[in-house]
Amino acid sequence: MAKYLLLKHYRGAPTPVNDVAMDQWRPDEVEAHIRFMNDFAARLEGSGEFIDSQALSPDGAWVRYDGEGRPPVTDGPFAETKDLIAGWMVIDVDRYERAIELAGELSAAPGAGGEPIHEWLEVRPFLTASPTVT
Amino acid sequence: MSVHEVELRELVPRVLSVLVRRGADFATAEDAVQEALIRALSAWGDELPADPTGWLITVAWRAFLDMTRSDAARRDRELRFDTEPPAGAIPSADDTLRLYFLCTHPDMPLTSAVALTLRAVGGLTTRQIARAYLVPERTMAQRISRAKRMVSRDGVDRPGDVRTVMRVLYLVFNEGYSGDVDLAAEAIRLTRQLAVLVADPEVHGLLALMLLHHARRRSRTRPDGSIVPLADQDRSQWDTALIAEGIDIAQAALARDQLGEYQAQAAIAALHADAPRVEETDWVQIVEWYDELLRFADTPIVRLNRAVAVGEADGALAGLAALAEVDQHVPRRDAVAAYLHEKNGDLELAARLYANAARNAPNLAERDHQTRQAARLNQHLQHHNSSFGRRDGK
Structure with missing residues (x-):
């Protein structure tokens, strides 16, 4: 089994095909989307491939060390930051092709007009644990 | 969770107190009680022993001695505790x-x-x-x-x-x-x-507050986890026994005339719980209780909630005036502003504010809820605009 991170972005991913802000959808389209997302996670739990899923607030700050005895410097959020992660799902699957297949299904979540959003999701393999046999 | 688990857990403070009274240090005694508890959960099955407290004390004390002995092997103080426990006062x-x-x-x-x-x-x-x-x-x-x-x-x-x-x-x-x-x-x-x-009436205020909130729990979310706002909750699902108990406790506490923030919050919760239909909510009295609450806890969150109540008691404009005095950065402010502007008939502004509220929501359930609100208003606006022959869209 191998773990993969499916990353969803607020900003920084290529523009999806069906690009309409969610508050502009019809209420039943919003419902359909939420149901799809819940069902998707439940299905992966059922198949034993689900590990974790979390959503992130768009707010955040950049922080760095500012020297001995000084409080850390905080800044941002920077409007010009190109990449802004919205959340993730971690899955544990047999092979890379299965991760791609699942990300493709997730990207088909319905959006405005009940049509798939075709959202771009980033699929990142976890680095594996150290080998037990060398 | 097994049938007896809660009963069992109720004995824990007593058992721990006995060990501490016998001279056990708190940290080790607490570990020993935990050990006894875990053993009890597997040993007791469906049948409690005749004297569960005695059983727990004996097992916890033995566990404590074992822990101390293995400690003492290092620290050479094994004579401090004999196997026969000192009598100790009753906790x-x-x-x-x-x-x-x-x-x-x-x-x-x-x-x-x-x-x-x-x-x-x-x-x-x-x-x-x-x-x-x-x-x-x-x-x-x-x-x-x-x-x-x-x-x-x-x-x-x-x-x-x-x-x-x-x-x-x-x-x-x-x-x-x-x-x-x-x-x-x-x-x-x-x-x-x-x-x-x-005896502190605030403790009773806190208990009343919890009971009154807990009584509405079933109606607060749908099976899919989505939020049902207070006004839309199915009041027939409210636990009337818990509400009655909560109101009794709150009233008894208030009668002692030492008001505090939990009692004031309990009074507000009681007024909500007491209304058979949302239209019958006594908003004027709720605003009065918010004013009392401000004396003890003048926080932006209390002021925000007060603005909602003012909006119901005295109309949307009064609510918006109260909202104007609330810190811009308090969480959920956009959601309250959206609600009051919708009530005031400014649907376009309300829709924008609901969208902002969704963006800043602290959890997914609230984000989904505010997104639905924005979508509902935007649909209404589109429908309205198109029925007047305007299709200038969004």
């Missing part, structure tokens, strides 16, 4: 109260106080607490042992602060339900126990 209510205070040391981070209270007073296992707070068991174990080190270091005789205990219990209550432990129910159980021990 009193004060002992249990002292446990609450020990677990909520003023210098302790609140997360540690919460964890230690749930274990040492509530009798939950580290695993249960870890699952309820969605953290790894090892992390929770560390949090608890650090907290216990703090208690051991500062001794057991410092004066307790019931305000901190109440804050900890209310935090537990608000955590709600995840894992196999119902933290809200557990917080109510521990607050009930505290209310027996402490």
Whole structure:
């Protein structure tokens, strides 16, 4: 089994095909989307491939060390930051092709007009644990 | 959770107090009680022993001696405890109260106080607490042992602060339900126990507040987890027995004429719970109680909630005027502004504010809820605009 991170972005991913802000959808389209997302996670739990899923607030700050005895410097959020992660799902699957297949299904979540959003999701393999046999 | 588990956990403060009275140090005694509890859960099955407290004390004491002996092998003080336990006084209510205070040391981070209270007073296992707070068991174990080190270091005789205990219990209550432990129910159980021990009417106010919130729990979310706002809740699902009990406790506390923030909040919750239909809510009195609450807790969140009540009592414009005085950065301000502007008929502004509220929502359920509100208004606006022959869109 191998773990993969499916990353969803607020900003920084290529523009999806069906690009309409969610508050502009019809209420039943919003419902359909939420149901799809819940069902998707439940299905992966059922198949034993689900590990974790979390959503992130768009707010955040950049922080760095500012020297001995000084409080850390905080800044941002920077409007010009190109990449802004919205959340993730971690899955544990047999092979890379299965991760791609699942990300493709997730990207088909319905959006405005009940049509798939075709959202771009980033699929990142976890680095594996150290080998037990060398 | 087995049938007897809650009964079993109710014995924990007594058992722990006995060990401490016999001279055991708090940290080791607490570990020993936990050990006895875990053994009891597997040994007792469906049948309680004749004297469960005696059983637990004996097993906990033996576990304590084992722990001390293996310690003592290093530290050479094995003569301190003989196998025959000293008689020790019978633990009193004060002992249990002292446990609450020990677990909520003023210098302790609140997360540690919460964890230690749930274990040492509530009798939950580290695993249960870890699952309820969605953290790894090892992390929770560390949090608890650090907290216990703090208690051991500062001794057991410092004066307790019931305000901190109440804050900890209310935090537990608000955590709600995840894992196999119902933290809200557990917080109510521990607050009930505290209310027996402490005469402070604020403790009774807190208990009433919890009961009144808990009574509405079933109606607050749909099966899919989505939020049902107070106005739309199915009031036939409210637990009327809990409401009656909450109102009784709140009234008895208020009659003692020592008002405080929990009593004021309980009064507000009681007025909501008492209305058979949302239209019958006594908003004027609710605003009055918010004014009282401000005397004890003048926070942006209280002011925000007050603005909603003013909007219901005196109309949307009055509500918006009250909102104007609320800190711009308080969470959920956009959601309240959206609601009041919608009520005032400014649907386009309301829709924009609902979208902002969704963007800034602190959790997914609220984000989804505010997104639905924005979508509902935008659909209405599109429909309205197109029926007038305008299709200038969004």
